[in-house]
Amino acid sequence: MGSLRAVLAAEPEGLPGRLAEIDRADLPDGDVTVRVQWSSLNYKDGLAVSGKGKVVRSFPMVCGVDLAGVVEESGSPDLEAGQAVIVTGWGLGEERFGGYADLARVRSEWVVPVPDGLDARQAMAIGTAGLTSMLCLLALEAHGLTPERAGDAPVVVTGAAGGVGSVAVALLAGRGYRVAAVSGRADQPEQAAYLRGLGATEIIDRAELAGAPPRPLDKERWAGAVDAVGGPILATVIRQTRYGGCVAACGLAGGADLPTTVHPFILRAVDLAGVESVRCPTPVRRTAWKRLAEELPRDLLEEMTVEAALEDVPALAEEILAGRTRGRVVVAVNP
Ligand code: NDP
Numbered sequence: 001m002g003s004l005r006a007v008l009a010a011e012p013e014g015l016p017g018r019l020a021e022i023d024r025a026d027l028p029d030g031d032v033t034v035r036v037q038w039s040s041l042n043y044k045d046g047l048a049v050s051g052k053g054k055v056v057r058s059f060p061m062v063c064g065v066d067l068a069g070v071v072e073e074s075g076s077p078d079l080e081a082g083q084a085v086i087v088t089g090w091g092l093g094e095e096r097f098g099g100y101a102d103l104a105r106v107r108s109e110w111v112v113p114v115p116d117g118l119d120a121r122q123a124m125a126i127g128t129a130g131l132t133s134m135l136c137l138l139a140l141e142a143h144g145l146t147p148e149r150a151g152d153a154p155v156v157v158t159g160a161a162g163g164v165g166s167v168a169v170a171l172l173a174g175r176g177y178r179v180a181a182v183s184g185r186a187d188q189p190e191q192a193a194y195l196r197g198l199g200a201t202e203i204i205d206r207a208e209l210a211g212a213p214p215r216p217l218d219k220e221r222w223a224g225a226v227d228a229v230g231g232p233i234l235a236t237v238i239r240q241t242r243y244g245g246c247v248a249a250c251g252l253a254g255g256a257d258l259p260t261t262v263h264p265f266i267l268r269a270v271d272l273a274g275v276e277s278v279r280c281p282t283p284v285r286r287t288a289w290k291r292l293a294e295e296l297p298r299d300l301l302e303e304m305t306v307e308a309a310l311e312d313v314p315a316l317a318e319e320i321l322a323g324r325t326r327g328r329v330v331v332a333v334n335p
Pocket of ligand 1: 132165276327
């Protein structure tokens, strides 16, 4: 395979994000070459392919922040040809050629075997967004949250109909938490039914939290939170989290500003846990994938997954940034 199909990032004041051909010789250095079967569409891929966010700084760049496939060549004693593997994070699709190409060349220490019980498609249906949801759950648990301690108080999930949000709702509900799903699509019966199907016990209109008056503290509502949107909604969630609760923040789909005061932190002992999947250490990554394989019900995973072809990615990049994709989008590279 000398010529490879690849989706390239938009270049500043240059070429738009597009399906193109690259040469195998253009692949970066690395001791493992993976034949990519599946990748997935994440918010950051939307930014990179559309050029709307400055997530890519060197060009050309093959996008796709994650991939699952089969090892084609390995210079590592720990990985052999034919092995099914996942690679997520480590700057893939931003600083290093990513998953939207027939082949990827990576460093062996970034590679995680596809966990028992998952196939490559399911692994990418979970993908970076799902890994991040599990990292949020691990952060809440590290803070002492359990379904018993939460009791009747829900854990709130923002951006609930998106990729991170959908997996988070299903994981939390599966562990026995009450889950409040915050969505901009709460008024659409089909979307509300989707969120209830994933296990949400209440659906809250995004506008209710976005428009809440900016008081220092609000009534305590949440046992904990997974936030994928940032901005004023995150600020509201923080001041509605009950005494001693934790808010796991991972995203900024609703803005990067955080208009809060210190009151929730110093008067309610609320903790804000930042969650970052890109450089997440490998042992934590393996734990998170193992738990995802064990805990995420396959029927719900299938329910939240939409399949797309490589050539669909440039158009879908615009859709995800506009908040119009639902759940997870898997990209069939060489299924
Ligand atoms: P999606 O686009 O799939 O989901 C984001 C969701 O946020 C949308 O579906 C929508 O949900 C909601 N949303 C969209 N626009 C707005 C807005 N203007 N205001 C409020 N809510 C909005 O993206 P992902 O789930 O893949 O990623 C979500 C966020 O998490 C992104 O910011 C992404 O960069 C970040 N992320 C961070 C990672 C990390 O390691 N920290 C890893 C992966 C993702 P609804 O319609 O239900 O309101």
